[in-house]
Amino acid sequence: MKGMRNSCIPDSGKAARIVSHAPLLIAGITAILFFPAAFAAEAAKSSSAQEVSRVDSPVHYDIRVHIDPLERTLKGRSVITANTREELTLVIGRRFEVLKGRVDGESIGPSATVGAMRAWRIPPEEKLPRRIEIEWRGELSPLDTSLDHRQTLGQNEPVSGESGTFLPDSSGWYPYLAGELASYDLSMELPVGQRGVVAGRLAEESESPQGFRARFEFPAPTGGIDLMAGPYIVETRTIRSAGGKPIVLRTYFHREVADLAGEYLDSVKGYIDLYESWIGAYPFTEFSIVSSPTPTGFGMPTLTYLGLEVLRLPFIRATSLGHEVLHNWWGNGVYPDYAKGNWSEGLTTFMADYAYKERESDSAAREMRQGWLRDFAALSPSQYAPLTSFTSRTHGASQIVGYNKAAMVFLMLRDLLGRETFDRALQTFWREQRFRVASWEDLQRAFETASGRKLHIFFDQWLTRPGAPVVRLTKAVRTKGVGGSHHVSVTLEQPEPAYRLRVPIAVRTQQGEEIHTVDLENTQQVFSIETGVPPLEVILDPDLRLFRHLMPQEATPILRQVMVNKTTVTVLLPESGPARDAAEILATKLQHRAPKLIPGTDNMPATPTLVIGLQDQVDAWLARHELHRPEDMKGKGSAQAWTTRLSDGTTLAVVSARDIESLAALTRPLPHYGRQSYVVFEGAKAVHRGTWPTRPQAVKLD
Template sequence: MKLMAGLRILNIWSGIAYILVPIFTLTSITLTTSTSAFAASSEAADTAEVHYDITVRIDPVARSIEGRSVITVNTPDELTLMLGRRFGVMHARVDGTSLGPAASMGKMRVWGISGGQKIPRRIEVRWGGELSALDISLDHPQTLGRDEPASGEAGTFLPDSSGWYPYIAGKLASYRLNIELPAGQRGIVPGRLIEESESNEGYHARFEFPSPTGGIDLMAGPYTVETRTMRSAGGKPIQLRTYFHPQIGDLAPAYLDSVKEYVELYESWIGAYPFSEFSVVSSPTPTGFGMPTLTYLGIDVLRLPFIRSTSLGHEVLHNWWGNGVYPDYGRGNWSEGLTTFMADYAYKERESPEAAREMRRGWLRDFAALSPGQDAPLSTFTSRTHGATQIVGYNKAAMIFFMLRDLLGRETFDRALQTFWREQRFRIASWADLQRSFEAASGQDLSVFFDQWLSQAGAPVVRIADAAHVKPESGQHRLTVTLEQTDPPYRLRVPVAVRTGESEELHTLDLESGRRVFTLDVAARPLEVVLDPNLQLFRRLMPDEAPPILRQVMVDKAAVTVLLPESGDLREAAETLAAKLQHRAPKLVSGTDSAPSVPTLVIGLQEQVDTWLSHHRLPARPEVVRGKGSAQAWTVMRPDGVTLAVVSARDPASLVALTRPLPHYGRQSYVIFDGAKAIARGAWTTRPQVVKLH
């Protein structure tokens, strides 16, 4: 299978940078590079198992590409050479002998190359062809789902997965790459910019990536480039650049300032930045990609005010976790959860304890939105393919790191990560390698902790089964608290707050079985007991703790859809919206039937919605959305526990306007729109588990 270059997809529309790593297998490869990625490029290229030396000429207006690649292979293994089928091959030889015709495998041409004693082996390929037209009308999910090499005057994007250059399947490789473009265009690939020049005849740039990596993504456009040099903590120069379209050139200074701050933050937290540069590159499409040494974001995305304080730092951090230490995907991808914890969550902690608590609440509420059986063990997570995998691979994993830090203490936690970085830099590392680092730093056996959170699907359900105040003795008030959890039992540290008339005492109770009675002494008369008041424990929330959110209907594969418009363009628009919300063709049921017994999405005009709710004796539209905006969406928990999500629009145009924005508000219980703009949103109030004492 193709090893990819660490391309990551960001879901920036929610205000938080979530990323997707493509699935590939690394279990048979061992990397031994432990020095700085760009410290000694010629030596690294000479010793890498596979090395590419590529020159490409691209004409964005003609949408043409011509390339020549010399591949040096320092192994006698049998090899598989691959190239996208859309490209013609003018020349393909190995050690001077023609490779002959290629076989076909989907969109790829495939050559088998037998093993041999002679090393290094030299493979030379010349190829060329037509690129797809750049389509700037695509929305965000459509852009992220395309793997075609596309080009136009406004920009060029050649994703590694498109097979735009010949590569050896299943092998990490170093590379040098020359880009030739018409005058007025500039190009970039992950790696170090060695040289560039521009004249009336055109633009030329040369890049190198001397450490083994999975593949190459190429971007080009009519960029204005701003450069700033910063010094790392060790004094190494780091080149920071923005490759921006002219219409957003004024944003460059602020982005360069922010990148510098993030590099300094993570160098002080983890260790030296592993590369010699970092670039922010703009795209004419609503893109959100991350790669080693750069991030590629849509023009409109870069204009969003929250990007510099969320997604940008997330992408800078991925140059340590994911692009600096490679996850062992065969045993689970740890890098997404760790990056979410040290970026998105860390920024909330810096903002305030309340903001951090609210993010944890969001993680737990998202998990509560999954129906039983929708999640999977973290050890099987590789990449985000839909909402459920994001909830597990990002949110659950991030909260596991939060609980681990609570268990070990911040100083020990950070020391373990610094050791992990020093020992695993530019190597493939697994959850087991992380566990060993935390055990070495803490002196504790963490096998139970890691095993229960990585190998088991789901989460414990914990509740206060009973609490009683015992007659005080010697001035102390005694309290018994009975905790229960579902099978299989986890080993948990359960926070419990005891509220008195004067204060609140927080206790941590070790629950290792299905049921246990704890005895607590408190100074004043206890009035009530609260389970996990600050949401520090990953668990499945009870119904009152997790009021319904839109995501429950969006991610549940059993959910059905009721389309109230009966026919015509309005019916088609409602069906399109349902498909966007659920990322699949909706399962349609008739609006005249009885209310379904599974989570249900209802879409219609205002009068249709009100009539349907009344007919089925369901709660009318909430006061918070009544009469506001041009369209509203809200959730209802029916008396039988089934979640209902309702989308109501004033007129056909208002319904159509929801197609793009509404899917990005899954964490909300209600949203109000004026056209395509959300003017109000919120989540229904949560009710913690509280037992009042008499």
């Protein structure tokens, strides 16, 4: 997919995701911008597993660009060499003026306008190589540091200013061939005091009274180029890979965070060591952490681009940073076949975010699994989607499916095959698919080869079916066997069409818990479990290792249930004035869309409901509906948010603030606490938060 970049926007300690171009529609032909499988074989011609050298790429860009951040201007020249005979589509952002364009010495001719892009159809040609020359210039948009995380994530404009320049690939800031992977050489010129970086190897750089110059090489076929620049202080460190290859680590940091450089370089070294020992050799020659004046959290090959405030967050080095380093293997080292689903985000989440929790403690890992299942329970059926349709995160629902569900599929696969076989399959997948386009099917083959087992049923049901299984523990009966043994007859049910599931069952005795795994294949099945001592209780999936719909008592309400559900309605209790404005802004931020408003005088609707108001207004509304504020939250903080499940099973979320200022202070922080059942704020700071207690599916035995 053209212009991909991973995004690690923090969400109360959580990491995240990918940005991409939409399909281009040119003269009635859809030019889908994913990686054609035909390029996989070409990409596979890279030299050794120890380093990326020049790859025989079918397309190569030689780009020279001059950027003036104060004037917000860009001038560029590119020579594109294409060793392919097929028809090509040349694309550049419409905001840029093409000064010169030639294809094999002939004028490029008129372009077609396609949204924010202009495009040229280049007919097939037998004679190779083909040479396309383009000179262009244009004005960049002013840098806006007031944007929040989500606005920055969706930003597709090339922006520039004294404190930073960001040219996202999706803006079309340079001419490219749609749908084609390409290697590149890129030379940049910037004024004195500015430094710039793109993905790849820094081949040369110089600084003089005339300005800064640098040349970067990316020898493997890749999907796009993002350029970052700013008044950076650069710190460099060279480490050795497991195979002895030198890897150059750099920080490009603004002065405000330059003191963090050493800690970040230490952390990157640790992550490269971890994943080299787990997967295989780091595929590039360097890795850089680049600071941004806006709240970005992006990952590209060989670098990550993190906002100044993001870099200061204490948990970033222990979470999001490792996620983005790992993307150099999954996503930027092996490319997902987006037409068949993006597996890389789920695998990266499993081997980064979740793996760190496993290393922390069993309880921390269980808490993350519980969070994934609670998040899924927050979706409405209309938001379910199969993993084969996931390409990138566009909203909360897509992250819950493409990141969390996919990560739990890998967890279940590891539980099925064992850790040693699972890791061996991934190492083989890496060796065979490095710099290729790979699909879920390729992953399946790797796991089948390593395990010697057919896994088509496992992959088919988890990848192609939307939603999740519903498993109920409906009955458990204890009987005494011969020789002092004891048996428990356990009945499990699931609706049609049945999944084939490995269901963990815990049998509690006076001596502790025994975990048994049963194979559920039908809509109703009875299992006999033998224990050596009298069983006291049977519990379904106590460690939450099976991806499934939680029952109401297992999934206590959380704020995300009103944030991501498209059927949510909103009650704004302030009738007018600044308080009304603050409440409406907060509702919009929480739901990432204009709220569906209903009057506060209406009866309680049978759909998820968000209520926002000042303290006295909230108390009056609650009393009218015979509800109450939680006892342990009364009188605490300047603002509170909490959830409750109503008698008809729907979720109610209430936001209550002491005054207008306290309500307005929630606009930025509250959207990041979707996984909480309740949060207490003092100003913009969360001082108390948590989730309501849950009860597993369990049957006590007589």
